[in-house]
Amino acid sequence: MTSTVESAHKPPDATGEPATTPLTIGVDAYISKDYARAEGELLWSKVWQQVGRVEEIAKVGDYLTYDILDDSIIITRTGPDSISAYHNVCSHRGRRLVDTPPGEHEARGNCRSFVCGFHGWTYDLEGKNTWAAEKADWPTGLTENKTRLTPVQVDTWGGWVWINMDPDCEPLRSYLEPAASLLDPFQLENMRYRWRKWLVFDCNWKVALEAFMETYHVPYTHPEFREFGSFLGWSRYQGRHSNIGYDAPKGMEENQAKLRVADGPDVRIATTELQNFTWENANTNTTRTLVDAAARLVDELPEGTPPGEVLRHWLDSAMKDDANRGVIWPTVDPEVIAKSGTAWQIFPNFQIGHALNNMLCYSARPYGDDPDKCIFEAAVYELFPEGEEPETTWEYTPADDAAWRTVLPQDFYNMSAVQKGMKARGFTGPKPNPYRERSIVNLHHNLAMYMGTGAPTDLG
Ligand code: FES
Ligand SMILES: [Fe+2]
Numbered sequence: 267m268t269s270t271v272e273s274a275h276k277p278p279d280a281t282g283e284p285a286t287t288p289l290t291i292g293v294d295a296y297i298s299k300d301y302a303r304a305e306g307e308l309l310w311s312k313v314w315q316q317v318g319r320v321e322e323i324a325k326v327g328d329y330l331t332y333d334i335l336d337d338s339i340i341i342t343r344t345g346p347d348s349i350s351a352y353h354n355v356c357s358h359r360g361r362r363l364v365d366t367p368p369g370e371h372e373a374r375g376n377c378r379s380f381v382c383g384f385h386g387w388t389y390d391l392e393g394k395n396t397w398a399a400e401k402a403d404w405p406t407g408l409t410e411n412k413t414r415l416t417p418v419q420v421d422t423w424g425g426w427v428w429i430n431m432d433p434d435c436e437p438l439r440s441y442l443e444p445a446a447s448l449l450d451p452f453q454l455e456n457m458r459y460r461w462r463k464w465l466v467f468d469c470n471w472k473v474a475l476e477a478f479m480e481t482y483h484v485p486y487t488h489p490e491f492r493e494f495g496s497f498l499g500w501s502r503y504q505g506r507h508s509n510i511g512y513d514a515p516k517g518m519e520e521n522q523a524k525l526r527v528a529d530g531p532d533v534r535i536a537t538t539e540l541q542n543f544t545w546e547n548a549n550t551n552t553t554r555t556l557v558d559a560a561a562r563l564v565d566e567l568p569e570g571t572p573p574g575e576v577l578r579h580w581l582d583s584a585m586k587d588d589a590n591r592g593v594i595w596p597t598v599d600p601e602v603i604a605k606s607g608t609a610w611q612i613f614p615n616f617q618i619g620h621a622l623n624n625m626l627c628y629s630a631r632p633y634g635d636d637p638d639k640c641i642f643e644a645a646v647y648e649l650f651p652e653g654e655e656p657e658t659t660w661e662y663t664p665a666d667d668a669a670w671r672t673v674l675p676q677d678f679y680n681m682s683a684v685q686k687g688m689k690a691r692g693f694t695g696p697k698p699n700p701y702r703e704r705s706i707v708n709l710h711h712n713l714a715m716y717m718g719t720g721a722p723t724d725l726g
Pocket of ligand 1: 383
């Protein structure tokens with residue numbers, strides 16, 4: 267997989283990781299109906315999946331549902347420190363126990379028991395059957411085992427609730443490594459949604475996620491960013507996960523992270539402009555505090571201040587501003603900031619774009635078993651003063667809705683075009699950049715381990 271020949275024309279990887287042999291990926295994983303159907307059995311029933319935030323089910327009896335292919339899971343808080351999950355299907359004759367209202371992202375509510383709409387069988391928060399009409403008609407047949415809801419593994423990390431349908435699955439924590447250890451210092455569990463939107467794309471879930479898994483596309487899909495410097499970066503294998511970050515010059519290692527200064531004749535001004543542009547056109551990857559602190563750089567620092575000092579000053583002053591309103595940033599070792607980069611691709615379908623006081627996350631999953639469609643979610647999180655967290659819900663927002671502003675739609679417009687192109691007779695298979703798009707290759711290495719097919723092959 268790794269080549270002994272270092273690629274001379276490539277910028278050095280921050281870790282000195284050797285260049286990767288050029289590989290190609292088959293298109294079946296993206297377009298095959300059989301592959302999409304097989305994912306249900308071989309992939310989705312075996313992996314940990316993020317299903318929501320812990321604070322979404324804050325009170326005992328709060329619940330939400332998560333649907334994936336033919337499966338639906340109920341996740342509910344059973345006690346101040348306990349969450350349970352089980353398959354959302356009545357054990358009597360198989361009615362879906364909690365219906366997702368048409369057009370809604372999920373079902374949610376608060377209850378003490380779940381009552382089936384068909385014949386009234388009732389289950390407590392732990393999934394135990396507590397009532398069945400005319401139970402005496404089954405003299406010995408309705409044991410607790412036969413009537414309880416089938417449990418699903420559930421755990422929390424990073425402030426998210428995760429489920430796994432495989433009763434023998436590896437614990438969540440070890441599944442998430444090394445991402446969990448490198449992201450723990452960021453205290454992601456303290457972040458709260460600023461906004462969250464979802465939609466259905468006309469592409470495979472992998473096409474949607476892969477649009478955000480690399481920086482190679484940035485100058486071409488988002489040409490407006492060119493004037494703020496280079497946004498190219500590395501991507502790294504991290505076991506079943508991957509991460510990406512920006513290429514940073516020596517001595518500016520922290521500039522591999524999300525909160526970075528812009529290039530330009532005057533770094534202070536360029537950073538201010540980049541922050542304004544990002545705030546207005548993406549509404550991601552920054553906060554009001556960061557934007558305001560950037561706007562003061564030109565008054566607070568002399569012209570010619572080196573980029574490293576501009577970065578330090580900007581972050582320190584934003585951190586102080588936040589502290590004054592009760593928002594305490596985590597203290598993260600600069601080495602960890604550099605190593606963790608800008609985003610993690612958590613196998614198989616979740617991306618965490620972390621930063622010190624905000625983050626941007628994406629997830630994608632199949633829409634039914636149609637390989638040409640997926641459900642996509644984008645959410646921005648932020649550290650808020652206690653009690654000032656906004657109330658949010660999942661808003662269905664089509665790709666052409668102005669609420670997405672201008673940057674994300676640039677990514678969206680590639681997706682259905684890629685899905686179509688993958689099917690074209692003339693296409694000979696994806697050829698990810700061995701340096702900047704390694705995370706895509708790694709996704710398919712790992713997918714192949716679950717699926718038994720589709721491993722990347724030598725491009726030759
Ligand atoms: S199917 Fe649920 S009570 Fe009959
Ligand atoms: Fe993009």
